[in-house]
Amino acid sequence: MLQTVKRLRRSAKVARTGLLIYLGYKRTQRKxxxxxxxxxxxxxxxxHNRSAERLYRMAVTLKxxxxxxxxxxxxxxxxxxxxxxxxxxxxxxxxxxxxxxxVERTIQQELGRPxxxxxxxxxxxxxGSASLAQxxxxxxxxxxxxxxxxxxxxxxxLVKLDVRNLRTIVGLVARREPNFDFRAVVNxxxxxxxxxxxxxxxxxxxxxxxxxxxDVPGIVIPEVVEGYVAGKVLVTEFIPGARLLDxxxxxxxxxxxxxxxxxxxxxxxxxxxxDGLFQADPHPGNILVLPDGKAALLDFGLTxxxxxxxxxxxxxxxxxxxxxxxxxxxxxxxxLGVKTKSDAPEDVLPLMQLxxxxxxxxxxxxxxxxxxxxxxxxPVEAIPGDLxxxxxxxxxxxxxxxxxxxxxxxxxxxxxxxxxxxxxx
Numbered sequence: 236m237l238q239t240v241k242r243l244r245r246s247a248k249v250a251r252t253g254l255l256i257y258l259g260y261k262r263t264q265r266k267x268x269x270x271x272x273x274x275x276x277x278x279x280x281x282x283h284n285r286s287a288e289r290l291y292r293m294a295v296t297l298k299x300x301x302x303x304x305x306x307x308x309x310x311x312x313x314x315x316x317x318x319x320x321x322x323x324x325x326x327x328x329x330x331x332x333x334x335x336x337x338v339e340r341t342i343q344q345e346l347g348r349p350x351x352x353x354x355x356x357x358x359x360x361x362x363g364s365a366s367l368a369q370x371x372x373x374x375x376x377x378x379x380x381x382x383x384x385x386x387x388x389x390x391x392x393l394v395k396l397d398v399r400n401l402r403t404i405v406g407l408v409a410r411r412e413p414n415f416d417f418r419a420v421v422n423x424x425x426x427x428x429x430x431x432x433x434x435x436x437x438x439x440x441x442x443x444x445x446x447x448x449x450d451v452p453g454i455v456i457p458e459v460v461e462g463y464v465a466g467k468v469l470v471t472e473f474i475p476g477a478r479l480l481d482x483x484x485x486x487x488x489x490x491x492x493x494x495x496x497x498x499x500x501x502x503x504x505x506x507x508x509x510d511g512l513f514q515a516d517p518h519p520g521n522i523l524v525l526p527d528g529k530a531a532l533l534d535f536g537l538t539x540x541x542x543x544x545x546x547x548x549x550x551x552x553x554x555x556x557x558x559x560x561x562x563x564x565x566x567x568x569x570x571l572g573v574k575t576k577s578d579a580p581e582d583v584l585p586l587m588q589l590x591x592x593x594x595x596x597x598x599x600x601x602x603x604x605x606x607x608x609x610x611x612x613x614p615v616e617a618i619p620g621d622l623x624x625x626x627x628x629x630x631x632x633x634x635x636x637x638x639x640x641x642x643x644x645x646x647x648x649x650x651x652x653x654x655x656x657x658x659x660x
Contacts, residue, residue, distance in 0.1 A: 245297060245393070246400050252293045253404045256286045280318065287322035294326060299390050300397040300428060302326050302366035306518050332361035332369045338385045345465035353463070357383070365520070367431055367536070372473060379472065381460055384434065386467035391432050398425040422620060427515065431536035434469040440512075440538040441471065447510045453498040455531040474531045476523030479638060485524045492639035497648055498530050499635050503628050504652030508553075511546045515539035515624040517631040519638060545571065545621045546656065553653035556587060556646040574617040 263282040267275035294301040305323040338361075343349055350357050357373040364370075368386045375381055401421045409418055430436060438459045445456035455474060463470035477484035499522065506513035514521075516537035523531040541549075548570040555563030561580030564587050568575070575583060632645035 242393075242396055245396065248293060248297065249301075249397075249400045249404065252289050256289055259286060280316070283316040284318040284322075287316075287318040290319070291322040291325060294323075295331065297393075297397075298387065299366060299393050300401065303428065303516070304401075306366065306520070326366075332364035333387055335359040337388065338369070338371065341385050341388055342383065342468050345468040346463065354381075354383075363520075365534070367428075368467075373470075375460070379460070381463075381470050382457075382473050383463075384469045384471070386432065386434065388467070394428055394432065398428070401425075426620060427537050427539070427624070430538075431516075432466075434466055434536075435464055437536045437538075438464045438469055441535040443512060444506065444510075444514065444532075444535055444538070447512065448502060448505060451501055451505050453494075453529045454502045455525065455529055457531070457533065474523060474525070474533075476525040476531055479519040479522040479524055479530075479635065482638075488524055488526050488528075490524055490528050493641050493643065495524065495528065495530060496632075496635050496639050496641045496643055498528075500632055500643075500645065500648035501652075502530070502532060503632065504649045507541065507625065507628065508546060508550045508649070508652040508656040511541040511543070513539055513541070513628065515627065517628055519631070519634055522635070539621070539624050541621060545619075545625075549622075549625055550653035550656040553646050553649045554657070557644070557650045557653075571622050572617065572619040573622060 259282055263278055267278050270278060290305060294305040305326045339350055342353065346353060353375075354373040355376050355378075358371050360371075361369040362372045362382060367390050368384050370382045370384045373381050373383050398421070402418070402425065405418055405421045441456065441459050445458065448454050448456055457471040457474055460470040460472065477488055479485060503513060503517070514532060514535055514537070516534070517532075521532065521534040523533065525531060548567060551570065552564065552567035555567050561584050565578055565580055565583050568583060568587075569578075575586060577583070629645050632648065636643050636645070
């Protein structure tokens with residue numbers, strides 16, 4: 236009975252937050268009709284800030300999928316208003332951890348032995364906390380330094396409820412506001428997030444990607460510790476480094492920003508277009524900059540195996556985008572299953588810029604308002620889940636370039652891997 240009440244309250248909080256945000260925008264929409272341009276812009280900015288703060292506080296309270304969705308939105312300053320990026324980017328590293336007693340109990344239940352037998356030392360304070368789990372630094376009896384990833388005990392039971400709530404809200408918004416149809420994103424979350432709850436699968440994916448990338452220069456993947464893997468606990472080697480988002484710590488290592496951005500792009504280009512198996516939930520919080528200029532990729536809970544049709548279709552899209560070839564972009568979109576109201580290259584190109592490129596197609600139409608207008612002018616009627624996840628990788632690379640201050644285009648960085656994939660088609 237108590238669990239039922241908690242779940243009803245959770246659903247009610249989501250519904251209330253969604254309703255308040257929706258009504259807030261409707262009120263602002265009416266209000267700005269009577270204002271001059273400067274006052275209208277200020278009103279919209281204030282509404283964005285109120286709505287973004289509501290989403291942030293809801294995500295911190297409910298955790299799970301809401302933090303994961305917020306983390307993604309927080310990396311997309313290129314397509315969302317600034318207040319959303321500012322508030323939701325806090326979710327990358329500021330997710331409140333669970334108490335140590337909960338962590339200790341989960342480890343003992345999953346691995347069948349007390350922490351004192353499994354580790355010679357175990358830090359009570361979390362090294363980091365994320366949407367579904369938190370990590371702690373520890374030392375094995377043989378002296379190896381490791382990190383233990385421990386799943387939140389309640390999260391598995393909430394995933395189905397959260398996905399259902401998201402589908403309901405996003406579906407209602409999509410019917411009333413067709414230009415904000417994110418049902419494909421939610422459907423992909425509903426398919427993929429349950430896979431993240433199985434740490435045995437994550438261990439297997441980590442080992443596979445580690446092997447796949449062993450010959451890619453400058454990339455480090457942590458090794459899984461044998462015998463320390465269970466459904467809700469995963470122990471891997473500890474890799475010392477600075478988080479990509481920690482500007483001060485990163486710059487103290489004096490990395491070459493262009494080389495570092497290219498190294499990270501190489502890792503994803505190889506995963507997607509050569510291996511067809513890639514980390515499908517990338518964000519800067521899972522990238523470490525190492526003292527020797529290398530980059531470590533962490534967290535392979537959400538990985539995606541692409542069919543050859545999607546792998547090669549994306550390779551053709553990369554080439555078309557890097558060549559700025561409108562006809563080829565349209566053809567690649569169609570091959571990948573993207574449907575838009577208009578097939579004309581001049582209508583599809585702004586959407587290409589919006590989702591997959593770093594440079595404006597038309598500088599005179601830059602900015603959030605113009606990009607939102609591009610979607611309104613040529614709505615996306617269908618987009619496959621695979622492409623949603625690939626778009627997240629491009630979003631990560633955009634964020635990496637912005638964080639490092641490099642002028643690189645993600646599609647240009649990925650181009651050599653697209654050429655390699657298509658050469659052996």
